[in-house]
Amino acid sequence: MLAYLIRRLFAVVVMLLVVTLTTFAIFFVIPKWAGTDPALLFVGKQADPEAIEGIRQKLSLGDPVLVQFWHFVQGLFVGRDYANGTDVTHCPAPCFGYSFRTEQAVWPQLTDALPVTLSLAAGACLLWLVGGITTGVVSALRRGTLWDRSAMTVALAGVSLPIYFTGLLSLAIFSYSLKWVNVDYKPFGDDPAMWFESLILPWITLAFLYAAMYARLTRATMLEIMGEDYIRTARAKGLRERVVIGRHAMRSTWTPILTLLGLDLGALLGGAVLTESTYNLPGLGRLAVNAITDKDLPVILGVTLIAAIFIVIANLVVDLLYAVIDPRVRLG
Amino acid sequence: MTDLSQPGQPEGATGALPATTAAATGEVAAAGSPAPTAFLEVRDLRVHFPTDDGLVKSVDGLSFRLEKGKTLGIVGESGSGKSVTSLGIMGLHTAGQYGRRKARISGEIWLNGQELLGADPDEVRKLRGREMSMIFQDPLSALHPYYTIGRQIIEAYRVHHEVTKEVARKRAIELLDRVGIPQPDKRVDSYPHEFSGGMRQRAMIAMALVNNPELLIADEPTTALDVTVQAQILDLIRDLQKEFGSAVIIITHDLGVVAELADDLLVMYGGRCVERGPAEKVFYEPQHPYTWGLLGSMPRIDRDQTDRLIPVKGSPPSLINVPSGCAFHPRCPYADVPKDNITRTERPELREAGDGGHFSACHMTQEERTRIWTEEIAPKL
Helix, strand or coil: CHHHHHHHHHHHHHHHHHHHHHHHHHHHHHHHHCCCCHHHHHHCCCCCHHHHHHHHHHCCCCCCHHHHHHHHHHHHHHCEEEECCCCEEEECCCCCCECCCCCCEHHHHHHHHHHHHHHHHHHHHHHHHHHHHHHHHHHHHCCCCHHHHHHHHHHHHHHHCCHHHHHHHHHHHHHHHCCCCCCCCCCCCCCHHHHHHHHHHHHHHHHHHHHHHHHHHHHHHHHHHHCCHHHHHHHHCCCCHHHHHHHHHHHHHHHHHHHHHHHHHHHHHCCCHHHHHHHCCCCHHHHHHHHHHCCCHHHHHHHHHHHHHHHHHHHHHHHHHHHHHCCCCCCC | CCCCCCCCCCCCCCCCCCHHHCCCCCCCCCCCCCCCCCCEEEEEEEEEEEECCEEEEEEEEEEEEECCCCEEEEECCCCCCHHHHHHHHHCCCCCCCCCCCCCEEEEEEEECCEECCCCCHHHHHHHECCCEEEECCCHHHHCCCCCCHHHHHHHHHHHHCCCCHHHHHHHHHHHHHHCCCCCHHHHCCCCHHHCCHHHHHHHHHHHHHCCCCCEEEEECCCCCCCHHHHHHHHHHHHHHHHHHCCEEEEEECCHHHHHHHCCEEEEEECCEEEEEEEHHHHHHCCCCHHHHHHHHCCCCCCCCCCCCCCCCCCCCCCCCCCCCCCCCHHHCCCCCCCCCCHHHHCCCCCEECCCCCCEECCCCCHHHHHHHHHHHHHHHC
């Protein structure tokens, strides 16, 4: 088990290195191949040659690619200095460089945005797990009834309707027309009540989409499991139907749900792009979108890396959880 | 609990029983008649499943009796209704059909003086696992993969006994020891996948017997096991039956299995009983062409190796559009022996065939059957 963990952690480091290299390549190398000067991308349009040269020097864009990569990785772990000949800027670790638009360090922007995304993801996750699994189980047990059909129709709508539709609709109704909720984000530390109020709509909108997926998954899994031989055995023991479902069927239903949950949470923590943009929440997703619009490459790089880290970690957690849930999975 | 009965008792020791104790009797009691004296009596059982293609008549009018301490073998090919019968007795015939259109069940099932089909489902639930329990075909899929063997047995015990987990655990270890699992105090904490196939079936049997049930139904208990293990499991069932004195129903498509165990045999075809009687009679003087077919398709070591097995031609009947007349007539080589095309127009009733509670549902006269059996079939076996 420990050996497995160490091996997996090693694999995680390698994976992150590969992700970093790829991201780096995309933002620093490909423009070069494409014939554009990365320095130009950084400086923006209509820069004078002097500024371009200054940037090239400051970012050491003249160095070989691998040296640049090394500097970049070094910056992540020990920080790095940017020098353009006259003055030196020290960027402490973890250094993701400086935003070209705001000239702020990228790392603090990431750490500011992360709690917003975390709040959004955690709250929505709680909602969709409770809502999705309950709906799925009830639908499976009452298969073919009016409840099942309605729930699955709503779920189909939930899966099909994009966030920017349900999100804007909810904003129009509950915020602009009825004025029930205020959607200006406030950090939890400033005002918990306002934090809660500002997140209610995003939570519900995001949870609706995922709950629909989870309800369908839970229903399908549950239906399959209710036909298993060991469920018949459980009934043959004389267990109450409640126990048969709660203890025997649910236990097996968790496996695919947790698999999906790990991946979904991992991906969401890298930024719920649509939800954050729709509700103007200053999370990682919106940060990424803005950075892309502004061609703010260091920020894009930072968000991508953070997202990759979350996905890799989520995968690891899911794999470890498998061993906990299913005794047949032996890690080693 | 731990004294094992002597294995290797002479063949037929359980089979040579007086005919009067035979499970099979001729009369099909009318519905609503008073409680029977037999331990288990099934009267005119019908289990029908509505499907999109039509009504599947899995069991269509089945009656039999079983006394305590006796073993009834139900034999038939896939889809003949054997498993549905056992699930019906257990009240589990809707399992696997979850939430779909419900199975229609009618008739009477009397267990120990109590009628089960009309009883409150929760009352029947309380009987399940305590008075009647069941062993399934594939012990790997019948045991929950995520729980230890011990936990599953403990659960089965504690549903019906208000005892602490420690007491139930002791009981589980005792039963695992009884069914021949080595180091039961350690193996109790193993998961099903850590057991071999035979061990899993032993554990399954331990679980079925944990509450000392009076009726044990074994649905193809050895089909998923390899041959050497099969014999051990059958021995175990026989020993345990002696010890616990329960009534046992063995459901199988393998005549070899029931030859070893059953006192009485019931041959099913297309959801109905085509022949029943004491095991010896059914084996040595079978009175139905389908039974002849089953015997002919059974491999035997004493048969010349150059002889081929004699298969039953054709395929099992549709349970939605059951053939008219005798359901077996499309596959029966002797369908034209009775006069007036009667095999195609009239369904044969179970009638006494020979003495000693031997019944057969065949239009041929007993003389015709006896002649065909002794002259044409038996020499080839």
